[in-house]
Amino acid sequence: MPGSLKANGAVGRLAETVAYGPEIFARFVRALKGRNKVDAPVRLAEMAAGLLSIRGEASGVALARQLLDEYLEASDADKLAFLLELAREFGPDQKALERSVAAWMKKPSGATALALHQAAESRRQELIRRMNQAPGGTATLVSMREDVLRNLKAEPDLAPLDADFVHLLSSWFNRGFLRMHRIDWSTPAEILERIIRYEAVHEISSWDDLRRRIDPSDRQCFGFFHPALGNDPLVFVEVALTEGIPSAIAPLLAEKRKPIDPSKADTAVFYSISNCHMGLRGVSFGNFLIKQVVEELSREFAGLQTFATLSPVPGFTRWLAKEAASRDGALLTPGDRDRLEPLTRSDVELSDRLLEAAKPALNNALLTYLFDAKDGTAKSLDPVSRFHLGNGARLDRVHWAADTSSKGLKQALGFMVSYVYELQAVERNHEAYVSKGEIAMSPALSRSVAAMRKRREQKE
Numbered sequence: 001m002p003g004s005l006k007a008n009g010a011v012g013r014l015a016e017t018v019a020y021g022p023e024i025f026a027r028f029v030r031a032l033k034g035r036n037k038v039d040a041p042v043r044l045a046e047m048a049a050g051l052l053s054i055r056g057e058a059s060g061v062a063l064a065r066q067l068l069d070e071y072l073e074a075s076d077a078d079k080l081a082f083l084l085e086l087a088r089e090f091g092p093d094q095k096a097l098e099r100s101v102a103a104w105m106k107k108p109s110g111a112t113a114l115a116l117h118q119a120a121e122s123r124r125q126e127l128i129r130r131m132n133q134a135p136g137g138t139a140t141l142v143s144m145r146e147d148v149l150r151n152l153k154a155e156p157d158l159a160p161l162d163a164d165f166v167h168l169l170s171s172w173f174n175r176g177f178l179r180m181h182r183i184d185w186s187t188p189a190e191i192l193e194r195i196i197r198y199e200a201v202h203e204i205s206s207w208d209d210l211r212r213r214i215d216p217s218d219r220q221c222f223g224f225f226h227p228a229l230g231n232d233p234l235v236f237v238e239v240a241l242t243e244g245i246p247s248a249i250a251p252l253l254a255e256k257r258k259p260i261d262p263s264k265a266d267t268a269v270f271y272s273i274s275n276c277h278m279g280l281r282g283v284s285f286g287n288f289l290i291k292q293v294v295e296e297l298s299r300e301f302a303g304l305q306t307f308a309t310l311s312p313v314p315g316f317t318r319w320l321a322k323e324a325a326s327r328d329g330a331l332l333t334p335g336d337r338d339r340l341e342p343l344t345r346s347d348v349e350l351s352d353r354l355l356e357a358a359k360p361a362l363n364n365a366l367l368t369y370l371f372d373a374k375d376g377t378a379k380s381l382d383p384v385s386r387f388h389l390g391n392g393a394r395l396d397r398v399h400w401a402a403d404t405s406s407k408g409l410k411q412a413l414g415f416m417v418s419y420v421y422e423l424q425a426v427e428r429n430h431e432a433y434v435s436k437g438e439i440a441m442s443p444a445l446s447r448s449v450a451a452m453r454k455r456r457e458q459k460e
Helices: 010-017 024-032 040-053 057-073 076-089 094-106 110-120 123-132 137-152 156-172 189-198 207-214 286-300 316-325 334-344 352-357 359-371 383-390 406-412 426-436 443-458
Strands: 179-182 219-225 235-242 267-275 306-309 394-399 416-420
Touching: 040 057, 040 076, 040 123, 057 123, 057 137, 076 123, 076 137, 076 156, 094 110, 123 137, 123 156, 137 156, 179 286, 189 207, 189 219, 207 219, 219 286, 235 286, 267 286, 286 383, 316 334, 316 359, 316 406, 334 359, 352 359, 359 394, 359 443, 383 394, 383 416, 383 426, 394 443
Parallel strands: 267 306
Antiparallel strands: 179 219, 219 235, 235 267, 306 416, 394 416
């Protein structure tokens, strides 16, 4: 594991030699010349400390761009070492923080509280702000945060750095800066290429496949864009205008599908929502996109009465394998566990006959997963469910054999789920879910869930 660079004295040496004034950047660059033998993480740490010391705006922007360029060119190991240095050595000024704590304890006031707040802020946050001033800095910082997330599980020391990134990115990418644009066949090719690349739910296999999704009059696609990222979308949603809520994905994506007259559609189906940048994970804007698309479609197509999803259940099979293998699990009945365990084996060849034979147990297991399996915050374990319920949607229905592609069978044994957005109930549903963990559901699902729980209590 890469260690701290403090032992090398990199940051300390720079702090001792740096001087203020307009010549600082030129002096700093000259000091770096001829230092190619210095390890990249040390050089990057020196540049980061220098960037925090510079007072001149122009010189600071130039150094920020050089720092980001060198980071992009560094090896994965050197990037990780530098990120760990930021996490470990660029926190708050401890002495200033101690003085501010003492001042607040002695005399609590608005002034001492403000001073304490400012002293508690890590030096990383100011460093990230300064790097963001460089041309193209925002995109590079999003990429840097991707590196943090890729290493976070193995390197928990990166958690404070990740928290700083989330704090700043949430401000820079708040709803006020985002612009929604419709994406159709006349959209610049640069954006369309990215839509093909970023599609994360149902792979787009070709340009013809893309055209079938965005060109017909009964198909819509919308994306959020940010000025700092230009034509690179943040998130996009694909919508099908239909008559009723569909029960399977294949007919929506069929090559020889016959479009319907949009004026006859009564339902808008959100069948794919793709976040485009891993570095923006945890920065919420997909919910704003859905709500704005609902408003846009409502204005354009007066006949639309229902706004629903046809959503994957990406964590179901993984959860089921764990529960079926557990002899002490309380969420499955012993009988269902025995019936379902064979379906979760890695060497099993799933077939219609095999799935049909286990259908009652699978239905019970899916309802258990959606309504009773919770994460560490007592919210739904499934990420897609957590997203839609947190946005105020109602869990409306489950669909058997809705996605029989290899991906659909692998992640959810063919199940898909529909969530419905009722505009008059969204705020109420959101509040009930966030504050109490209550899941809004259709009457039919409510009856099914009650029966499932009663059966589990009887421990068939």
